[in-house]
Amino acid sequence: MNRLFTYPTPHKGNITEIHHGHEVADPYRWLEKPEAPETRQFIAEQVALTEGFLAEIPARAQIQARLSALWDYPKYQAPYQRGERLFFWKNDGLQNQAILYVQEGRDGEPRQLLDPNSLSEDGTTAVVGESVSDDGEWLAYLVAVHGSDRTEIHIRNVSSGQDLPEVLAHTKFASIAWLPDSSGFFYDRYPATQAADALYQNNALYFHQLKTDQDADQKVYDRPDNPSLAFPPEISNDGEFIVLRVWHAAISRNRLYYRRTSADGPFVQLIDEPDALYVFLGNEGDTFFLHTDWGAPRGRVMAVDINQPDRANWRELIPESEDAIDSAGMVNNGFYLVHMHHARHRLTLYQKDGTLYREVDLPGLGTLAFLQARSADSYFSFSFQSFLQPPTIYRYDITADELTQLWDVPTAFDPAGYLTEQIFYQSKDGTTVPMFVTRKKDLALDGTHPTILYGYGGYSISLTPAFSPAIAQWVEAGGIYVLANLRGGAEYGEEWHRGGMLGNKQNVFDDFIAAAEWLIANNYTSSAKLAIHGGSNGGLLTAACMVQRPDLFGAVLVGVPVIDMLRYHLFTSGRYWVAEYGDPADPAHFDFMMKYSPLHNVQPGATYPPTLVYTADTDDRVVPMHSLKYIATLQEHDSGQNPLLLRYDTKSGHGMGKPTAKLIDQVADLYAFLYRTLGIA
Structure with missing residues (x-):
């Protein structure tokens, strides 16, 4: 040889x-x-x-x-608003990790809130997720070391920039859902000790009260009869419901459970058959709005009265189209849909009854990401890029039908x-x-x-x-x-x-x-x-x-x-x-x-x-x-x-x-x- x-x-x-x-x-x-x-x-x-x-x-x-030289350009993520504050990530160019900034209102001066580069000398400790309370006063952030999927949750006061002493361990791909009064949050985690061959099983939903140790966290929900399930939480736009998108790891089908945030009773299993994708978009009272591919492999938007949850009572608001729905959400008391048109994005706005409102002209043929919207706001921000255009941040005013670029992105x-x-x-x-x-x-x-x-x-x-x-x-x-x-x-x-x-x-x-x-x-x-x-x-x-x-x-x-x-x-x-x-x-x-x-x-x-x-x-x-x-x-x-x-x-x-x-x-x-x-x- x-x-x-x-x-x-x-x-x-x-x-x-x-x-x-x-x-x-x-x-x-x-x-x-x-x-x-x-x-x-x-x-x-x-x-x-x-x-x-x-x-x-x-x-x-x-x-x-x-x-x-080509990497050395400013990289932004789309800003999002909590309370009166705006939050956004920025990497100046060659920084190992992007920095989270905060500013008071649209015209405020940005200041550094969280610099992950300070967590390690070589940049191998990263912040891989964050969640800010609705009033903009508290930041919960997930820290990963050396690229591991395992994380810890730290909590920082936005006004003072100081961390609380508690650190929440045993998390992986955790979701965080703040109570409307910002007193604490729900999150999902794994047991503190379990055999190596049971790794990433027995996920459970917990509630963490600010300024308490993790040992005091209350277990809210688990399923020992089905240890492969995970329970990422979210809070409805009106703060009335905690919703669980119950999933089995990497598959694109899930269950959907809910409970009122003011109650301590059991979760209602709105959907307990993981036969399709079910994404909670928001609600109007007891009507839940879902993005689903149930009966529509390219996706549609349905309205579900939780008091009449039988599928025969579901109402189709936005039907399936030739283009698959890539993501959806609520804005301007209606919906936005990001459709996939031959592997590139289209952005369309709908009224709450499903009536087409407007298709938004995007800057070109490319990818829309990090769309940041709140259900009642008449504006939102997003990132747009293509093979030839670096990620560029835009703000769209729905009332004025006006798209504004927020930052210049000069590159070599x-x-x-x-x-x-x-x-x-x-x-x-x-x-x-x-x-x-x-x-x-x-x-x-x-x-x-x-x-x-x-x-x-x-x-x-x-x-x-x-x-x-x-x-x-x-x-x-x-x-x-x-x-x-x-x-x-x-x-x-x-x-x-x-x-x-x-x-x-x-x-x-x-x-x-x-x-x-x-x-x-x-x-x-x-x-x-x-x-x-x-x-x-x-x-x-x-x-x-x-x-x-x-x-x-x-x-x-x-x-x-x-x-x-x-x-x-x-x-x-x-x-x-x-x-x-x-x-x-x-x-x-x-x-x-x-x-x-x-x-x-x-x-x-x-x-x-x-x-x-x-x-x-x-x-x-x-x-x-x-x-x-x-x-x-x-x-x-x-x-x-x-x-x-x-x-x-x-x-x-x-x-x-x-x-x-x-x-x-x-x-x-x-x-x-x-x-x-x-x-x-």
Whole structure:
């Protein structure tokens, strides 16, 4: 075997199991123990190999310098109002973490309220969520360390800037719902102690009274009979109800319970059949307004009288349309709906009876995010971006029909010479799939251009146009950036999602492969110049595609991936992904999962394209064992001369709260790898 690389040669265990009559070997199961000395040695050897490879790429320093320049622009999130105060996040440019500011009224002078950069020297402690009381006097904020999904809740007085002494632990993705009088809040948390294999089970709803210890918090609701449920709370716009969107992890179907905030009785199970998505938008007295895809896979808005909750009594206010509802809420005593029109956003306003009021002209074809509205206000703010426009904050006055940009966002990227085109192509089964292509306007389509094809395809997560300094750097250098809107997402509603989950998962890979073939056939690029990239479920995507079609790609980036489809459900929150991927204990599920499971489809003697797998030590969502077992298996079985490498970050997790410095370092490494393997000068 004539290899250019000498890979580590880890020992192989002799574990073999029988699954539904099939013998399945798992020689690298020992890599599932991250703290074991032999695992640490394996990681150290892989890191040394990768760092040595990247250090020999002269372009890396230039890439990092340009990325830093492109990253150095002010980044805002849309302001929101509580009481008379306005709150907004801002990053001056290269700060590791954005800072939360507050100002007194629209004309007040902003002042720093919370600077997460002060929580750690290297920016690896992050604030990953916050909630401000209705009077604007109290801030509850969630702190995560090293990218972990685990958080703690701290509480700060907005006037004084001082924290209360109590810290609320044992939270993960917690929601916070303040009482109208700001005396305390409801939040969901996990038990203080539980066995490791029960991690993230037995969620419960608690009430915290300000200026008391967590030990005094009152448990309000739990379901020991169904420990997989979680109970994120919210308070209705009139303060009369506490509403629970009861969910089972990552699935897009939920229950809906409620109770009056003034009562201590049991919760009413308004919807206890998780057969669809049910989102509480607000209420008018005892009438609840819901965004749901029940009976309407692209979504609609319903009115439910809680005194007559039978579905036969529900009233449809806004019917399903050709465009799926991406998000909805209440404003101006009516509704706003953000629709997904071929993977880009439309914004429409409706009166409370469901009558169309107005479609708002957005600044272009792109993505609307962080829309901040209150049900009675005649104005709202939001962020808008595209591949060529950085996130820009706007305020919309409904009465005046006036859109105002709040802040200038100067960047080092000049979009004038670039374009984004949307292309519709045919997948293997004839389904039409959209993709966005961003490139220089004058680029000759001669098949020579290095191209990144990015995808995700799962969990009802839609990919829409978004600005990134990384994309800007890539197209500046003459590359093409492509975003494919694969099945499994929600670009066309729940049917699009279901077309890429469970036994339909192969459709996602077929969609991605078809996108690659279209780009090559139409002379945008060639196999030798085409890289694919995805993270998390998108890492599963790129890993599955590379083992199915190793001839099609010039390089592969596999980020924080799900790889071992027979054991993914045994780690941290993996048990909650069964509704998306399947249960390997089910013979029918085992059959379709084994056909694409990347770990189990690496072929001995095959030649795989240059591959960089990346993960991190504190990723407690998709644990590193997936990446470790995959890279060990690839290096063992590959017979070619292409680099198959592992990037292993430290003090970092799945991606949430990652500091700017680490983001730039990661992209610089990924691009340096692509420059070398795709032959970019």
